[in-house]
Amino acid sequence: MRYKGTKAGAIVVAAVTGSVVLAGCGDGSGSQVEGGGASPSASRSADAQEQGTTEVRAAYEKTAEAESARMTIKMNLAAAGKRITSDGEGVLDLATGDSVMTITAQDKTIEQRVVDQVLYQKVPGQNAPSGKPWIKIDLEKVAGQQGLSNQQIGDPAQTAAYAKAITDKDVTKVGTENVGGVSTTHYKVSVDVSKLPGGEQMSQQLGPTLPMQVWLDDEGRLRRQQIDLTVKAPASASAKPEGSASAQQLKMSTVMQFSDFGTEVNAEAPPADQVADMTDKALQGSRQQS
Template structure:
């Protein structure tokens, strides 16, 4: 189980799809993405559809770039960027969940030796896989100490491995406890806000070509400072 991520990364690249569902305060938002990922370098390029809007996204050298056709960034520029390394240095969880698929896939690195359950054989897109339920040690993830306060010490995860031990599907269901200070509700200290997040990633066409470049600098507005301000307010 613990070698699953390494086995997958040996393929160097893959096509991927991501389905994400967020639920909080009685509202649910779903998004779907598809694209390619460089499993060795962590770069990715994908198109995300959420709430009838389509966003073009790239991650290059741990910098997140996004472009929405119907929304201009400050200065009228088509792209925004967020430096995930800077955000991670301040708040570990943010870089994991702000949209970097390589970070999400890397959760498989922290699978523990305990609580591994074999569910059975299943086919995914015609490929034979074995379905397992496993547990992730949150402290082993980047920013794990801070993440543990929001997620707890462990995290349930489901993985589907092909005959070569590579990830074909990964499902993470987590409940994130928001700090009381993040809510305007004075009673929130007794009942912290909760965000439920379900993420399903699928990998196929291993070894596919990935050619991801940062957009031209004059077309990008840097929103890293705003992201850092937001994470400070929720700290």
């Protein structure tokens, strides 16, 4: 059971870190609007929609300028008939994706770090089978097994690719809302998965669109983001007939909230002699369940 929970935690963290980039939508220029799809409403609505698209696409660059932030995460994960709900808080390096967090899930408090796309977890009072207090999982390898590229784990250099996947017809302004005492503008965003790097394979797992919601402050920075995913097992990873009841599906809803921009982040890997590498166990569990 510990391995299954750990693997699920790795998938959650991979998706959470990746969703920061997915919401990025900024290519650094802030001037081009890809696609130019016309709104079916009046000209004024079309102009407003184009402005909203520009703001959403520029959000990552503007948020990244702060270099770091404090964040909270609420996650709901359902897979193989089981549901995991977790809450986390900590700090995030917006340039590298490194983070230091405390996660509470299944009545356990987990000390967690992500350093160079490697997840480290420590449950107080528990050790890995090797007797070491920390376990680690290579998120890049896990994503590869799930059929997702490294770009879904949080490589800030790839934000331009996501920006190009969003057009005027993909962004809808919901209204203004207060988030953590800050006035924000709420947008619904639908990313065309086929336009992302590796989009053909991703479409088989995520479907044609990736639904997100973002709340931007007056400086255009992310204050809150919600992403809802249904991930199907890659066809190549399963010999079972398509559509069989045993086919693997992972449903996940993640809400992240950002504050205290510019806060200090000290994300360091634990000493190697205190860490047990559980990446292979996570990959084996993924293959068995698919």
